[in-house]
Amino acid sequence: MNLRINGTDYTVADGSGRLLVYTLRDELGLTGTKIGCAAGFCGSCTVMVEGVARRACLTPLAEVEGKAITTIEGLAGRAEDGSVLLHPVQQAFVDAQVPQCGWCMSGQIMTAAAYLSQNPTPTEEELVAAMAENYCRCGCYHRIRRAVVAAASQSAQVDSKGAV
Ligand code: FES
Ligand code: FES
Incomplete structure (x- = not known):
């Protein structure tokens, strides 16, 4: 599947139910996004999807395919x-x-x-x-x-x- 992150298109392993935070960190090396609680409580994993803050530890890839994702690496x-x-x-x-x-x-x-x-x-x-x-x-x-x-x-x- 394809993800658009920080203005770059990435092809990642198919797995629409996988959570965005693990794809960012483990597959794409975008480790600026952190994992704290991995349960939606702490906010450490926050990224933007279409400009809106979103917890990557709760976000299945299927929900962000084709959308503009911004991580801390792409903010500047x-x-x-x-x-x-x-x-x-x-x-x-x-x-x-x-x-x-x-x-x-x-x-x-x-x-x-x-x-x-x-x-x-x-x-x-x-x-x-x-x-x-x-x-x-x-x-x-x-x-x-x-x-x-x-x-x-x-x-x-x-x-x-x-x-x-
Ligand atoms: S890691 Fe704590 S909210 Fe995502
Ligand atoms: S958790 Fe250490 S600076 Fe916020």
Whole structure:
């Protein structure tokens, strides 16, 4: 079957009932997507499907065949000179020095990026609610909050200029 991930088409072993997280990590080497609970609770495995946050540990391949999947490896863009241009959420996490062990981070970032793409001017309370189901066993919640608030401020500025 065929999957479109980060703008690239992949042919993967047929298995429509297989879960996306295992195909990403074990078959395609996209190990930026992490497995925490493997049961839909922690958010570590969050990716985007058609721009919407989705838990890859609960997602059968059949549900995402032909859809645009984005993993943490595909979130950054490219500047005009070809250099890597981090997504504003990634940059905010770097600036706030958020990670401790880092295991939850790609899920945190993908959740925040998906949410802000649909809600570019949230209140802080809305942001906290949007991130509430992503757990960090290192307890980096204060820095995560600081980073997503900074990223939201950035996305609001972009939105007010009419760009998306
Ligand atoms: S690993 Fe998917 S939600 Fe925890
Ligand atoms: S940084 Fe370790 S689980 Fe979040």
